[in-house]
Amino acid sequence: MLKLYDFPGAPNPRRVKIFLAEKGIEYESIHCDITKLEQKQDWFLKMNPSGKIPVLELEDGRHLGESVAICRYLEAICPEPNLFGQDPFELGHIEMRNRQIELELWSQVGTSWVNGPIVSRAGRFTPNLAAKETSDRNVRKYYERLDAELEANPYLAGERFTVADITLLTAIDFAASLVDLKPEDNLAQLWQWHARVSARSSVSAS
């Protein structure tokens, strides 16, 4: 059986868990306590030299890190339901939407997180408050862009649920719960999309 190195509440493992649930793939969850920096210990670095969760362990003992890389492996071994696209344009378009969320939203949420009070209290990082001010502003502005875009389509990449929706949902839920960057109440399209995606059984279970 596949094994997933995981920590409850961590957003990147959550992406993979939603993806696994969409595919109906069974797996064993292995607890990796990131509050104790287990992901930086030698036994973990042998699986993933980047020292990050999630890591997927295959039945033959090989490992994959990086949530989207794990999802691509899963899409290849279990093509249905399709979450990365089918024809060439859709493959490109979904990748574009997924990357926009990662590079334009997640990157900013991450900057606000590492320079925010929770990481700062852990004492492993000197917060850069000017960087956080900029990234907070960028996140709020990006929410407005998304709200406008979601007027045209029920899902981020068009008519159907894809990996890009998983990436956005986990970004918003993390930003709202742990970085104090909840979208404003007046962003109606964004919140309707959020309710639509959150109602999926794959999401409510992860």
Added chain:
Amino acid sequence: MLKLYDFPGAPNPRRVKIFLAEKGIEYESIHCDITKLEQKQDWFLKMNPSGKIPVLELEDGRHLGESVAICRYLEAICPEPNLFGQDPFELGHIEMRNRQIELELWSQVGTSWVNGPIVSRAGRFTPNLAAKETSDRNVRKYYERLDAELEANPYLAGERFTVADITLLTAIDFAASLVDLKPEDNLAQLWQWHARVSARSSVSAS
């Protein structure tokens, strides 16, 4: 014919141009002057609301932004030579290597670039020098990791040239020429890899 919105020397269009050359796909290059912020003008934002180059224009008039998304489209319309992987594990592994370079190296090169003297002189951004110090250090440390990893394999994802090598090459060339972050001379494996990849006709032409 495919059209690529491009600017000479910009690293992300370069990634796509190397990819196109590897595939032997012909295209028309359209000059987008980013020094005049043409990519932020209305006509451009209609193609790519993120306001970034490269953008690929298809023969039917549709557009794709994000360099890796464009490359995925190109891989789908022209599968050989394969640059993203063939079996499920290789698809995941190449994606992981590509993403590590993007998230762990390119992100830091980008931080050093936007907080460095060239962008600062353009006057559109207040540089955050503490952020640049951290990212400079991260880049140099990452070069050392890569040097050690390239001892085991001739290419970043193993025995053959892939999209991950394109991502790394463009990162290093940009960092060395425009961000003052050239790898140290003593990183022999990294420099041998650099010479091996730079000798490809797809690279020397782009």
